[in-house]
Amino acid sequence: MIAYLEHFVHGNDTESTPNDDVSSLQGSFHFSPISIATKDFGGMKSSTPLAVIRPYSTADVARAVKAATTTTNLTVAPRGNGHSINGQAMAEKGLVLDMRATAEEHFQLLYHDGVPYVDVSGGALWEEVLKRCVSQFQLVPRSWTDYLGLTVGGTLSNAGVSGQTFRYGPQTANVTELEVVTGKGDTLVCNENQNSELFFATLGGLGQFGIITRARIVLQQAPDMVRWIRVIYSEFEDFTKDAEWLVTLPEGDGFDYVEGFVVANNDDPCNGWPTVLMGSNQVFDPVQVPSSAGPVLYCLELALHYRKTARSSDVNKRVDRLLGGLRFVEGIKFEDDVKYMDFLLRVKSVEEDAKAKGIWDAPHPWLNMFVSKSDIADFDREVFKKILKHGVGGPILVYPLLRSKWDDRHSVVVPDSNIFYIIALLRFIPPPPKGPPTDKLVSQNNAIIQLCYNRGYNFKLYLPHYLSQDNWMRHFGDKWTRFVQRKQNFDPMAILAPGQKIFSRNQ
Numbered sequence: 001m002i003a004y005l006e007h008f009v010h011g012n013d014t015e016s017t018p019n020d021d022v023s024s025l026q027g028s029f030h031f032s033p034i035s036i037a038t039k040d041f042g043g044m045k046s047s048t049p050l051a052v053i054r055p056y057s058t059a060d061v062a063r064a065v066k067a068a069t070t071t072t073n074l075t076v077a078p079r080g081n082g083h084s085i086n087g088q089a090m091a092e093k094g095l096v097l098d099m100r101a102t103a104e105e106h107f108q109l110l111y112h113d114g115v116p117y118v119d120v121s122g123g124a125l126w127e128e129v130l131k132r133c134v135s136q137f138q139l140v141p142r143s144w145t146d147y148l149g150l151t152v153g154g155t156l157s158n159a160g161v162s163g164q165t166f167r168y169g170p171q172t173a174n175v176t177e178l179e180v181v182t183g184k185g186d187t188l189v190c191n192e193n194q195n196s197e198l199f200f201a202t203l204g205g206l207g208q209f210g211i212i213t214r215a216r217i218v219l220q221q222a223p224d225m226v227r228w229i230r231v232i233y234s235e236f237e238d239f240t241k242d243a244e245w246l247v248t249l250p251e252g253d254g255f256d257y258v259e260g261f262v263v264a265n266n267d268d269p270c271n272g273w274p275t276v277l278m279g280s281n282q283v284f285d286p287v288q289v290p291s292s293a294g295p296v297l298y299c300l301e302l303a304l305h306y307r308k309t310a311r312s313s314d315v316n317k318r319v320d321r322l323l324g325g326l327r328f329v330e331g332i333k334f335e336d337d338v339k340y341m342d343f344l345l346r347v348k349s350v351e352e353d354a355k356a357k358g359i360w361d362a363p364h365p366w367l368n369m370f371v372s373k374s375d376i377a378d379f380d381r382e383v384f385k386k387i388l389k390h391g392v393g394g395p396i397l398v399y400p401l402l403r404s405k406w407d408d409r410h411s412v413v414v415p416d417s418n419i420f421y422i423i424a425l426l427r428f429i430p431p432p433p434k435g436p437p438t439d440k441l442v443s444q445n446n447a448i449i450q451l452c453y454n455r456g457y458n459f460k461l462y463l464p465h466y467l468s469q470d471n472w473m474r475h476f477g478d479k480w481t482r483f484v485q486r487k488q489n490f491d492p493m494a495i496l497a498p499g500q501k502i503f504s505r506n507q
């Protein structure tokens with residue numbers, strides 16, 4: 001181990017001037033094989049770090065960052081579960097911190113003014129948080145992502161969005177306190193009142209200001225069951241009107257989860273009608289689709305929570321009342337009653353299936369963006385109905401979110417519009433030569449982004465990826481100065497998360 005660190009300090013980094021902090025790492029660090037951090041879920045970028053450290057505590061994280069500050073060129077990338085698409089958790093010739101090693105830290109329930117919260121590690125998976133919270137407290141976080149194999153620190157560095165976001169805001173809006181190791185190696189507790197600038201900067205901060213080692217998350221009582229519903233629209237206008245109506249209903253009056261997706265109007269097993277079905281006993285009858293329908297259809301996906309003691313007639317009544325106000329194609333409705341936990345873990349089976357077919361580990365040229373309500377009809381005409389009319393080999397998500405649920409003080413930027421839509425092109429395609437060349441799909445993504453610029457849409461990339469600082473400036477717009485100031489305050493040497501390619505390491 002000592003020889004290894006000699007190599008790390010002197011061999012590859014000859015200009016560095018290590019001090020006692022670096023030598024204090026010796027013997028106290030654990031390392032993982034470098035190979036785990038050379039790739040990510042996107043499968044399109046590769047980068048070789050100097051070392052992959054397994055920190056077991058906040059003190060380990062702080063020591064690693066402090067060590068980097070004593071060198072002239074080392075960077076540090078916290079790696080959650082490596083589910084980024086474009087190398088965001090990588091550090092070429094730098095240190096990667098495998099935050100999963102800290103997953104077991106900090107699991108504690110607390111109450112404040114009668115509201116329950118849980119302290120969890122930044123390296124815990126949301127799936128682990130769910131299972132522990134349900135089994136130990138019968139309580140759960142309120143805001144989720146669709147897929148739960150992501151770390152708390154990884155999603156809080158972006159936003160964390162799913163069908164509950166319309167009601168509770170993104171996951172970043174459901175955190176009241178963080179413990180963060182800044183780019184100076186300082187460990188600070190921050191919240192709205194204490195070190196507040198660091199708190200707001202870190203949420204949605206793309207890992208640029210600090211490494212989240214602990215997050216305090218708001219909890220609610222765990223529902224027992226979910227009525228899970230899918231209805232189909234042939235007209236985009238009807239789909240958006242209904243979705244927007246549902247997301248503006250007051251809590252208790254509407255559904256607990258609202259999402260939507262686009263499907264090709266054909267029987268293609270990966271892109272068409274079959275993807276709407278929720279069980280092998282369900283059948284999609286295309287005769288019901290109006291002849292006026294275009295090349296794509298729209299599916300509204302809804303869920304209502306209920307207790308297992310609830311009478312099914314009461315659940316039916318609530319669902320019927322809500323569905324009664326909607327304009328979906330009559331006769332095309334699918335539903336199922338599932339356990340709440342199974343509902344939240346629904347993407348797990350997609351993962352297993354994709355692994356079995358060899359498309360989980362294939363490249364994923366995904367595109368995520370937020371498009372304002374004012375531009376979404378044009379986006380439908382130009383992108384869904386033309387460029388993507390045959391589908392992307394996986395889900396094309398589209399559903400509305402409310403600007404009022406996003407905190408402007410956080411670093412994430414979203415369109416300035418009361419309602420905006422998340423669009424997610426979640427391509428699952430066999431690797432070439434069986435599937436199309438990955439470059440071609442990346443070009444299609446870029447063409448869509450370019451179209452958004454050309455047509456003057458009010459939009460932002462979600463999970464953004466840019467290679468030039470000019471593009472980052474455009475992304476952040478009038479929030480760029482604040483972003484730069486925050487970097488100056490909390491990571492002045494630009495040590496953290498170099499894979500985002502926003503800043504270059506200073507001395």
Ligand code: FAD
Pocket residue numbers: 040041077078079080081082083084085088089090099122123144145146147149150151152153154155157158159160161162206207208210211212213463497499500
């Ligand atoms: P990583 O990819 O490991 O890291 C992401 C960034 O965060 C990097 O810059 C990294 O340096 C930084 N980082 C990691 N840990 C920390 C930490 N503790 N402190 C500070 N910075 C840190 N997103 C949604 O919003 N909703 C979804 O429904 C959703 N579903 C997804 C499904 C799949 C199958 C995949 C692959 C992605 C999905 N995403 C979704 C995107 C996902 O939220 C982001 O890619 C997220 O960053 C991945 O988390 P991770 O733990 O793998 O982070």
